[in-house]
Amino acid sequence: MTDWTIASLSAAIREGKVSAVEATTQCLERARRLDGRLRAFITLDAEGALSEARALDAEAAAGRWRGPLHGVPLAYKDLCHIRGLPTSCGTKTAEYFSSERDCTAVRRLRRAGAVTLGKLNMTELALGPFGDNAHHGHAQNPWGPGHATGGSSSGSGVAVAAGLALGALGSDTGGSIRLPAACCAIAGLKPTYGRVSRAGVMPLSWSNDHIGPMARTVRDVALMLGVIAGRDPLDATSSHRPVAEYMAGLDQGIAGLRVAVPENFFFQGLDAEMEGAVRRALRVLEELGARVVEIRVPDPEIMNDVCNIIARCESAAVHARLVRERPEEIQPVVRARLELGFRISAHDYLQALRLRSRLTRTFIREVFADVDALVAPVIPEPAPLLAHVTAGAVDEIAERQGRFSRLTRPFNGLGLPAFALPCGFSRAGLPLAFQVVARPFDEATVLRAGSAYERAAGWHERRPELP
Amino acid sequence: MAESKGQQATLARLASVIERAAGDLSLAEEPARFIAALEDEADPEGAG
Numbered sequence: 239m240t241d242w243t244i245a246s247l248s249a250a251i252r253e254g255k256v257s258a259v260e261a262t263t264q265c266l267e268r269a270r271r272l273d274g275r276l277r278a279f280i281t282l283d284a285e286g287a288l289s290e291a292r293a294l295d296a297e298a299a300a301g302r303w304r305g306p307l308h309g310v311p312l313a314y315k316d317l318c319h320i321r322g323l324p325t326s327c328g329t330k331t332a333e334y335f336s337s338e339r340d341c342t343a344v345r346r347l348r349r350a351g352a353v354t355l356g357k358l359n360m361t362e363l364a365l366g367p368f369g370d371n372a373h374h375g376h377a378q379n380p381w382g383p384g385h386a387t388g389g390s391s392s393g394s395g396v397a398v399a400a401g402l403a404l405g406a407l408g409s410d411t412g413g414s415i416r417l418p419a420a421c422c423a424i425a426g427l428k429p430t431y432g433r434v435s436r437a438g439v440m441p442l443s444w445s446n447d448h449i450g451p452m453a454r455t456v457r458d459v460a461l462m463l464g465v466i467a468g469r470d471p472l473d474a475t476s477s478h479r480p481v482a483e484y485m486a487g488l489d490q491g492i493a494g495l496r497v498a499v500p501e502n503f504f505f506q507g508l509d510a511e512m513e514g515a516v517r518r519a520l521r522v523l524e525e526l527g528a529r530v531v532e533i534r535v536p537d538p539e540i541m542n543d544v545c546n547i548i549a550r551c552e553s554a555a556v557h558a559r560l561v562r563e564r565p566e567e568i569q570p571v572v573r574a575r576l577e578l579g580f581r582i583s584a585h586d587y588l589q590a591l592r593l594r595s596r597l598t599r600t601f602i603r604e605v606f607a608d609v610d611a612l613v614a615p616v617i618p619e620p621a622p623l624l625a626h627v628t629a630g631a632v633d634e635i636a637e638r639q640g641r642f643s644r645l646t647r648p649f650n651g652l653g654l655p656a657f658a659l660p661c662g663f664s665r666a667g668l669p670l671a672f673q674v675v676a677r678p679f680d681e682a683t684v685l686r687a688g689s690a691y692e693r694a695a696g697w698h699e700r701r702p703e704l705p
Numbered sequence: 706m707a708e709s710k711g712q713q714a715t716l717a718r719l720a721s722v723i724e725r726a727a728g729d730l731s732l733a734e735e736p737a738r739f740i741a742a743l744e745d746e747a748d749p750e751g752a753g
Contacts, residue, residue, distance in 0.1 A: 430743060543718075547723070677746060
């Protein structure tokens with residue numbers, strides 16, 4: 239099972255070499271064997287998954303194929319509403335969130351033939367970058383016991399890295415897809431704001447929330463994105479723009495691609511091993527034909543502050559009832575971050591929203607006038623020890639959280655596509671990663687660059703040592 | 706919901722950022738311009 243990718247399993251099922259039931263059974267057995275320790279799942283729906291798989295095998299036997307994911311077992315962050323399964327959003331309450339309709343992204347994946355294994359662990363209310371969860375157990379990094387998985391889509395990162403699911407959905411409000419992707423050595427894409435519908439997903443901060451795919455390979459991410467992207471009348475912010483053929487460009491190479499490296503902000507205070515790996519990745523891109531230039535980008539620190547104001551206010555509004563009625567159920571750091579939102583004035587919130595528009599237009603015009611992509615690190619250091627970063631007073635922990643997500647958050651404010659992928663391992667065996675960012679709706683370019691790099695570097699072939 | 710010192714410092718810093726950065730926003734700059742910026746500034750060749 240650990241050698242399959244979505245693309246290879248899908249092809250094998252279509253060729254009759256393996257059935258959906260066999261693939262699903264293997265995932266479930268692996269999850270049963272490993273998840274007591276890894277804590278990737280909040281809900282493992284073995285019965286439902288096998289029932290879906292049997293139906294898909296029957297359809298295949300009758301010559302009916304639902305789509306490119308026919309029989310492929312996937313799992314979803316536990317903030318995606320799926321009828322018949324509880325959606326805890328990482329809280330103590332099993333059914334914290336419900337929606338009139340199933341999550342659109344999940345519905346589209348199922349329509350394309352995906353089997354739903356279950357719902358994945360996450361930081362409580364998607365508020366936190368490390369992957370800790372006192373209610374459902376801290377997700378465990380398969381590459382280093384005791385090290386952070388990254389969050390908030392912690393279970394998504396772990397399940398894919400450990401081969402419990404072939405792909406997953408995550409959500410990203412300040413880095414929550416890219417941080418676990420980086421910590422767990424998988425590929426994770428935060429698409430452009432509006433590219434993937436947010437309908438049926440618990441909102442944290444509707445202005446900053448993005449839904450996106452996480453998988454072992456760039457091809458698998460492209461495949462999932464092609465299925466979930468596109469206009470959805472149930473999400474007023476989803477774009478009408480047509481969806482590109484993401485798979486078509488993956489093998490085209492990157493000769494002549496203009497790649498920028500920021501000389502300010504992103505490499506400041508970066509761990510030496512992380513910086514070395516990202517700069518080596520840039521040299522690989524250069525060897526593949528990219529033209530790499532250093533540029534100064536508009537100060538991302540302001541966008542981080544703007545994002546924080548917006549996210550704190552919106553999340554406090556969304557979860558006000560929980561905070562006011564059952565504050566004792568919320569972990570102290572999560573509660574502190576929510577409470578901050580009650581104290582920011584409406585004036586500052588609105589000014590932040592107005593500023594965001596200007597900062598976005600300025601950033602895109604200044605950075606992408608002469609380049610096609612921007613490359614930056616994702617995390618400031620390899621996955622830290624969870625016990626270390628979650629120790630101490632609430633203020634100290636909150637400060638560490640802010641530092642850990644400072645390289646990803648600007649792109650939530652900017653709404654740009656940002657793709658995290660592995661670029662090596664530290665001497666201690668922990669994943670190192672970089673992100674590729676492009677113009678709005680140019681997911682095709684970040685996927686093409688990622689695909690070329692992945693083929694040349696081969697980090698996606700490495701597997702964590704698990705029993 | 707008493708504020709901690711860290712929260713007080715964060716709130717003061719964020720408020721000062723807004724005061725500094727938003728001072729010269731023009732009357733026409735409104736939140737909806739964010740979506741417009743993404744659509745307007747997308748790859749002109751329509752990659753996406």
